[in-house]
Amino acid sequence: MIKVRVPATSANIGPGFDCLGVALNLYNIFYFEEIDKGLIIEGCHEEFSNEDNLIYISMKKCFEKIGYKAKGIKIIIKDNIPVSRGLGSSAACIVGGVIGANEIAGGVLSQEEILNLATEIEGHPDNVAPALLGGMTVAIQDNNNINYSRINVAKGLKFYAMIPDFKLSTKESRGVLPKEIPYKDGVFNVGRVSLLITALTNGEFNLLRTACDDRLHQNYRGKLIDGFDEIKKKCEDLSCLGVFLSGAGPTIMALLCEDGNENFYIEIQEFLNTLSKKWEVKSLDIDFVGAKVL
The missing domain is CATH 3.30.230.10 (Ribosomal Protein S5; domain 2)
Structure with a gap:
């Protein structure tokens, strides 16, 4: 077998x-x-x-x-x-x-x-x-x-996946995307994705919060996810390096340093427990x- x-x-x-x-x-x-x-x-x-x-x-x-x-x-x-x-x-x-x-x-x-x-x-x-x-x-x-x-992602990065108990199909999440975007939104994303790759490679993790910004899909798909804006803000309040929608959602991913993040898991799970939907937090590393x- x-x-x-x-x-x-x-x-x-x-x-x-x-x-x-x-x-x-x-x-x-x-x-x-x-x-x-x-x-x-x-x-x-x-x-x-x-x-x-x-x-x-x-x-x-x-x-x-x-x-x-x-x-x-x-x-x-x-x-x-x-x-x-x-x-x-x-x-x-x-x-x-x-x-x-x-x-x-x-x-x-x-x-x-x-x-x-x-x-x-x-x-x-x-x-x-x-x-x-x-x-x-x-x-x-x-x-x-x-x-x-x-x-070649620099060492020291940790992923926290916040996974809800509800599903979101790729078909549904693609259905809310616009057929056209403003030129300035395209320029915005080109700059951010360039910064994201450079920051990850150089280990300049302090740039990730800005680099994770997006105008192509997250604002549209976030409206399909109960609690998206609140969770994103809470992650930022807890000093995560960056936060983004995983794939088409509804999982939300937060980036933190491997060291000094001991309280994040506890505090974000406590916050998620106050929401109307059930969420689970998983601490993950890159599989190479x-x-x-x-």
Whole structure:
């Protein structure tokens, strides 16, 4: 049986809309086995235990590309990444499925080919790139080519994910975005994303609060999230380095230094407990390995 571990991801990272993503040390584990016939999927709700399962769809796409005919497939899922929370659960399923199928077929595809196929299935590379490669990545799609580069993030950064008990679909969160933006908003984001990457690379974490500002998606999507403005302000009052919407939301991510942040977890959780919705705080680090066959 093949065992594949895939990390959660947080995309967009403030102004880095549809191009920035980071892998985090929260993982889904997938087990794959070729069986004599049929399809067996364990570890998920019954409604997903069929051929419409995203992991299985991704496996079939991989088999088709390679030209491999599997007799039957068994998948066991151990998921720790919350679904529809902006933490890359679908990207983890896609990357896991493609890698699992590739391993069953004899490891035919290169890492580059796996990235291209996973992006084709997902539709954009901002989550699948860090899920596969680890670390923080800039990834863009140029026609059929995926151009990416890993950002050498300076040491000392901690991520705090504030995850609510309600979901927000990517389709819904994309639906509130405008078809056009003012020119000045485009200039605003170009400057901020440039500053963000430079500050992360140079370890100038004092610049992150300004660098995490955004005018392309957070103001629009924040209106869909009960408590977004209040949580963002509270994080800033607690002296976090930066705060942003994780992916399409509704998870909110705060950045802090590894040292001297002992009270943040306690104080932000106490604040979240006063809100009408239930929120959970997770302390996370960057995963530098990415998807791995264990």
